[in-house]
Amino acid sequence: MNVLIIGSGGREYAIGRIFKADPACQKLYFAPGNGATADLGTNLAISDHEALADFAQAEGIDLTVVGPEDPLTGGIVDRFRDRGLNIFGPTAAAAQLEGSKAFMKNFLARHQIPTAPYIETESIEAAERFIDTLSAPIVVKADGLCAGKGVIIARDHAEAKATARDMLSGNLFGQAGNRVVVEAFLDGFELSVFALCDGEDFVVLPACQDHKRLLDGDEGPNTGGMGAYGPTPLATPELMEKIQTRIIAPTVAGMKKDGHPFEGVLFCGIMVVDNEPYTLEFNVRFGDPECEALMPLLQTPATELFYKAATGDLKGIELRFKPLCAVGVVAASAHYPYKSTPPAAITVEAGAQSEQAHIAYAGVKREGEKLMATGGRVLVCVGLGENVRTARDAAYRLMDRVHFEGKQHRRDIAWQVTGEQDG
Ligand SMILES: Nc1ncnc2c1ncn2[C@@H]1O[C@H](COP(=O)(O)OP(=O)(O)O)[C@@H](O)[C@H]1O
Ligand SMILES: [Mg+2]
Numbered sequence: 001m002n003v004l005i006i007g008s009g010g011r012e013y014a015i016g017r018i019f020k021a022d023p024a025c026q027k028l029y030f031a032p033g034n035g036a037t038a039d040l041g042t043n044l045a046i047s048d049h050e051a052l053a054d055f056a057q058a059e060g061i062d063l064t065v066v067g068p069e070d071p072l073t074g075g076i077v078d079r080f081r082d083r084g085l086n087i088f089g090p091t092a093a094a095a096q097l098e099g100s101k102a103f104m105k106n107f108l109a110r111h112q113i114p115t116a117p118y119i120e121t122e123s124i125e126a127a128e129r130f131i132d133t134l135s136a137p138i139v140v141k142a143d144g145l146c147a148g149k150g151v152i153i154a155r156d157h158a159e160a161k162a163t164a165r166d167m168l169s170g171n172l173f174g175q176a177g178n179r180v181v182v183e184a185f186l187d188g189f190e191l192s193v194f195a196l197c198d199g200e201d202f203v204v205l206p207a208c209q210d211h212k213r214l215l216d217g218d219e220g221p222n223t224g225g226m227g228a229y230g231p232t233p234l235a236t237p238e239l240m241e242k243i244q245t246r247i248i249a250p251t252v253a254g255m256k257k258d259g260h261p262f263e264g265v266l267f268c269g270i271m272v273v274d275n276e277p278y279t280l281e282f283n284v285r286f287g288d289p290e291c292e293a294l295m296p297l298l299q300t301p302a303t304e305l306f307y308k309a310a311t312g313d314l315k316g317i318e319l320r321f322k323p324l325c326a327v328g329v330v331a332a333s334a335h336y337p338y339k340s341t342p343p344a345a346i347t348v349e350a351g352a353q354s355e356q357a358h359i360a361y362a363g364v365k366r367e368g369e370k371l372m373a374t375g376g377r378v379l380v381c382v383g384l385g386e387n388v389r390t391a392r393d394a395a396y397r398l399m400d401r402v403h404f405e406g407k408q409h410r411r412d413i414a415w416q417v418t419g420e421q422d423g
Contacts, residue, residue: 007067144176334406
């Protein structure tokens with residue numbers, strides 16, 4: 001099977017890595033890939049969707065897997081499908097589950113899927129009236145994609161109203177804030193649950209928790225994600241059963257009924273309150289670095305799982321996982337997430353990587369023999385172990401043997417389980 005992976009981050013590296021390990025995968029391409037995916041397969045300097053479809057057709061690509069949301073909301077899946085090419089990901093219409101919070105909330109309400117009480121509106125007056133019915137804190141969300149910055153948890157009614165006004169007048173997020181969602185604050189713990197869907201059937205991966213803040217103790221600014229681990233023991237079998245029957249199954253059925261069957265990765269952001277799961281949001285692709293933690297746990301061959309998911313054939317698949325836990329710790333460049341950082345050479349001590357710990361590369365480029373950190377999130381040290389603590393220790397042992405100028409990382413990934421906030 002010849003496989004093309006769209007994207008350039010650690011997520012795409014992690015997906016590529018399991019295809020590379022699968023003997024059924026013959027040729028592996030990345031578009032555009034990064035300096036390290038070039039060691040797993042061939043990088044392509046193509047970004048135009050039609051040109052990618054031309055390549056897939058000409059080179060006999062059997063399966064394309066899309067990592068990031070931009071090509072999905074941009075309709076890459078529609079282009080490929082029009083040409084009879086197998087691609088794993090949602091159509092632009094189905095990708096609205098992530099692209100519009102108003103669409104998502106209305107979808108959840110229509111299908112009676114648990115979520116926080118809300119209003120979605122373009123009217124400042126309507127937003128203010130609804131805010132008056134809630135007790136603080138109050139959550140105000142811009143409708144459109146805001147790179148993880150469009151959600152404000154307001155401490156009181158005045159702040160909530162001011163935020164809604166700023167969003168709706170276009171001051172805060174431009175177009176993306178022309179419509180807002182105001183919703184009740186849910187006080188609980190968060191889980192990330194991923195389902196691979198084929199439009200009708202789905203399989204669920206082990207639940208993760210991620211760490212969005214830059215600094216230990218969940219302090220500092222929000223980032224794309226500084227670490228993740230899974231499976232988390234907080235997601236009991238009983239809770240996973242509720243998430244599956246009350247959230248994932250009705251979402252997949254509802255999307256089909258609404259004429260937008262959901263194919264691809266359904267990422268459910270869940271808040272658990274008193275052991276009951278509520279949907280915070282959906283994303284339509286893998287989280288990063290959750291993907292880097294989850295992929296090495298898969299025992300089912302990548303070609304089988306992703307090909308079946310892309311061709312409507314998931315029914316009856318038996319998904320197998322290694323009986324292990326994974327912890328992924330992100331190493332970012334010096335000035336992340338504030339500004340760019342000059343390139344720096346990466347060195348990995350000999351023998352540092354093993355069965356228990358490996359690197360998923362993200363912000364890197366090749367310069368001759370050297371692999372250079374190019375800024376942002378540079379790489380993820382992924383540790384595996386029989387429990388979260390041993391996996392965490394393996395990830396940090398590797399992290400101590402990976403060097404580049406200005407490297408920064410959190411020391412308390414998986415604190416929810418290990419109980420050590422400052423590792
Ligand atoms: N109703 C809510 N109650 C409590 N916290 C919330 C609520 N909605 C969002 N949050 C918090 O804000 C974060 C971001 O919200 P989310 O809907 O996931 O938007 P995005 O990821 O697009 O920024 C969540 O991960 C959660 O921590
Ligand atoms: Mg989110």
